[in-house]
Amino acid sequence: MCKDAIVFSNKPEGVTLEAGVEHYICACGRSKDGVFCDGNHEGTACLPKKVIVEKTKQYHICLCKTSKNFPFCDGTHSMYSDEDIGKGVAL
Numbered sequence: 001m002c003k004d005a006i007v008f009s010n011k012p013e014g015v016t017l018e019a020g021v022e023h024y025i026c027a028c029g030r031s032k033d034g035v036f037c038d039g040n041h042e043g044t045a046c047l048p049k050k051v052i053v054e055k056t057k058q059y060h061i062c063l064c065k066t067s068k069n070f071p072f073c074d075g076t077h078s079m080y081s082d083e084d085i086g087k088g089v090a091l
């Protein structure tokens with residue numbers, strides 16, 4: 001988890017990831033779609049998380065940016081309300 005991250009959403013997003021491909025998942029909460037790194041982490045201490053999956057299928061990607069199993073959802077988002085979106089993550 002990155003101390004500079006902000007909560008993109010308090011719900012995960014179902015995203016199809018292709019097997020064997022490097023995906024760079026946004027860890028800062030500042031990318032446009034909240035899922036894939038687009039360089040908006042610049043100036044923060046955050047770096048995207050590289051992930052390569054073994055199976056092509058839909059994965060629930062963490063958008064609260066505080067899952068212990070990042071970049072995959074572990075239910076931690078339930079600690080955030082709608083008012084927390086766009087604010088710093090709770091560490």
Ligand code: FES
Nearest residue numbers: 026027028037040
């Ligand atoms: S834009 Fe969020 S980690 Fe790169």
